[in-house]
Amino acid sequence: MASSAEIRGIYALHFTHFASSAEIRGIYALHSAHLASTAEIKGIFALHSAHFASSAEIKGIYALHSAHFASAAEIRGIYALHFSHIASAAEIKGIYALHFTHLAYRGCVNPAL
Structure with missing residues (x-):
């Protein structure tokens, strides 16, 4: 991924086509x-505070991590991506909506940031 x-674009594809x-x-x-960077992870919580109506949405990504991801590095990557490169709140909301629509909800994991 060379450019923002x-x-x-890949987020838009997630939301519309996957x-x-x-x-x-x-x-x-x-x-x-x-x-690889984890420096921006905490930024997603600022985004959550500013753009998300319910804490259920932010908990969903941790549920996804628990259910489908083998390593913490994978989840760290997506948080860094959100904070660094996604300018639109609608795009961020879209990926969360996708998580809830297409992936089994398995409870939430307490984030250890």
Whole structure:
């Protein structure tokens, strides 16, 4: 992922075109492979505070982590991506909506940031 535009594009694809959890896991693995920094993780909570109506949405990403991700590095990558490259609140809301629509909810994990 070389540019912010490309990253925003893949989020748009997630929200509009991806139907299976296997495809979603695959794209998250790709994000993880290209994003190593964890410095911006806390920024997602600022985004949550500013743009999300319910804490259920933010808890959903932790549920996804618990149910589908093998390593913490993968989830760290997606948080860094949100904070660094996604300018629109609608795009961020879209990926959370996708999590709830297409991936089984398995409870939430308490974040240890």
